[in-house]
Amino acid sequence: MxxxxxxxxxxxxxxxxxxxxxxxxxxxxxxxxxxxxxxxxxxxxxxxxxxxxxxxxxxxxxxxxxxxxxxxxGPSTYGKRLELFEKQKKQVEDEIKELENTLNMIKFKCWYYDKAMEYGNEDFVEEIPEILPNEVRESYIKAHS
Amino acid sequence: MxxxxxxxxxxxxxxxxxxxxxxxxxxxxxxxxxxxxxxxxxxxxxxxxxxxxxxxxxxxxxxxxxxxxxxxxGPSTYGKRLELFEKQKKQVEDEIKELENTLNMIKFKCWYYDKAMEYGNEDFVEEIPEILPNEVRESYIKAHS
DNA sequence: TCTTGACCTGAAGTCAGGTTTAGGTATTAG
DNA sequence: CTAATACCTAAACCTGACTTCAGGTCAAGA
The missing domain is CATH 1.10.1660.10 (Multidrug-efflux Transporter Regulator; Chain: A; Domain 2)
Structure with missing residues (x-):
């Protein structure tokens, strides 16, 4: 107790x-x-x-x-209870997906301000697709389309 | 515009x-x-x-x-901005991890009420560790420890 | 001309999910 | 005996993030 x-x-x-x-x-x-x-x-x-x-x-x-x-x-409500958890399951799965997208954008922003600090300005924006490493470029394009 | x-x-x-x-x-x-x-x-x-x-x-x-x-x-605040995004990056990563734990518990609950509906009662609770498929048992034990 | 639709403002209202306050009881340590 | 600690209730209060309301401007179409 x-x-x-x-x-x-x-x-x-x-x-x-x-x-x-x-x-x-x-x-x-x-x-x-x-x-x-x-x-x-x-x-x-x-x-x-x-x-x-x-x-x-x-x-x-x-x-x-x-x-x-x-x-x-009691047992008569098993159906409702299952339904609730199935609804919440979908909701959490969707939320995780959304957070993963958000995370990609944030990672890009981290990279971006890292570069900005390195150069002291944001002029590299013009060349982003060139500068971006392959594995980041895709999410950049996704995030900005 | x-x-x-x-x-x-x-x-x-x-x-x-x-x-x-x-x-x-x-x-x-x-x-x-x-x-x-x-x-x-x-x-x-x-x-x-x-x-x-x-x-x-x-x-x-x-x-x-x-x-x-x-x-x-302007440029004098690049550091602060980077810091913010790095803080948010960590926060989102932690949130995703937490949601993944939550998802495991919810999946267990879905399985549980599915069984409850099948049997019409919750008496199988006694035997959960036996009944549970291998890949679920671990998260069950984690969730109930 | 009039009325419909899209826009504007400042101020007040709403809602969920707690938290704080004020005042009280019960148990235990010194 | 008393003082600290852990618990209790009802009711008021708080916060963030909007939303609604009342009243007004402006441009276009019938």
């Missing part, structure tokens, strides 16, 4: 955030002891892990709450 | 957002014609592209504004 302070340390989440999740109904199975203190068993800790996973994948607090409600409702 | 409506369509950004960026100083070079209408030349369009890139990489509006100010200040 963990206290809120321990859970806070495990997940590097502020205590206030965990209480907020509880208030929003994200931890329906959470128990309190006789002096009104939250007690986290393995299941409750797992719930936090799922919350973090869904959060990172872009699910809203309301969406996570819905999921937790489905979990309470 | 593009109107704000055209730029809005090109980048799929609401007109109000572009005006907001202008108000916040993200488009210092933007000109207006004699009837006070914004006119976007290629440079201003490039600026929007950079704004989107920095935004996707997690830079705040204030951070982007600082960058635009440095661009106005």
């Amino acid at each position: 963990y206290s809120i302070g321990q859970v806070s340390k495990i997940f590097q989440l502020p205590i206030s955030t965990i209480r907020y999740y509880d208030k929003e109904g994200l931890l329906p199975n959470l128990r309190k002891d006789n002096s009104n203190t939250r007690k986290f068993d393995e299941e409750a800790v797992e719930a936090i892990r799922v919350i973090e996973c869904l959060k990172k994948s872009g699910t809203s607090i309301k969406g996570i709450k819905d999921f937790m409600t489905w979990c309470e409702e | 593009y109107s704000i409506g055209q730029v809005s369509k090109i980048f799929q950004l609401p007109i109000s957002t572009i005006r907001y960026y202008d108000k916040e100083g993200l488009l210092p070079n933007l000109r207006k014609d004699n009837s006070n209408t914004r006119k976007f030349d290629e440079e201003a369009v490039e600026a929007i592209r950079v704004i989107e890139c920095l935004k996707k990489s997690g830079t705040s509006i204030k951070g982007i504004k600082d960058f635009m100010t440095w661009c106005e200040e």
Whole structure:
């Protein structure tokens, strides 16, 4: 059994955030002891892990709450739960692709300002396609088309 | 030369957002014609592209504004600009890594609810390590340790 | 001429996702 | 006994990034 302070340390989440999740109904199975203190068993800790996973994948607090409600409702909601994770799977895959494009542009910008520092000016812009190494040229053209 | 409506369509950004960026100083070079209408030349369009890139990489509006100010200040700020892009490069790389972990957990959850639907219950949880295909088991153990 | 559509401004409003505050309880160390 | 520590609640507050609103200009077409 963990206290809120321990859970806070495990997940590097502020205590206030965990209480907020509880208030929003994200931890329906959470128990309190006789002096009104939250007690986290393995299941409750797992719930936090799922919350973090869904959060990172872009699910809203309301969406996570819905999921937790489905979990309470038993086997009849397996379909909905699967659907949610499949939606989030696609969303994360798309997000990774987008970040990879962003990363290419940023790498180009790093190269660009590196050159600018070397030359003291940006006049080399005119010759970029020539100057650019092969493996970077392609993403440059993609980023600027 | 593009109107704000055209730029809005090109980048799929609401007109109000572009005006907001202008108000916040993200488009210092933007000109207006004699009837006070914004006119976007290629440079201003490039600026929007950079704004989107920095935004996707997690830079705040204030951070982007600082960058635009440095661009106005000339060659003396190449160092700062490079530093910014290097910071964002690291940030995006870390974000991609985190999303890849998230994706693994989500894939596991998809597999899990797929099984749950197949069996009509979650009793197979006991045997997960046995049931799990080799390539998934490792991330399962990672995700649950 | 009038009205439709695209543009403008400043100010106020919105929303998610927390965080902070104020005031209180319970347990433990000195 | 008391003081520090860890916990509690309800409610107010905050922040970033927009969005909406109210009211106005301007050019073109019927």
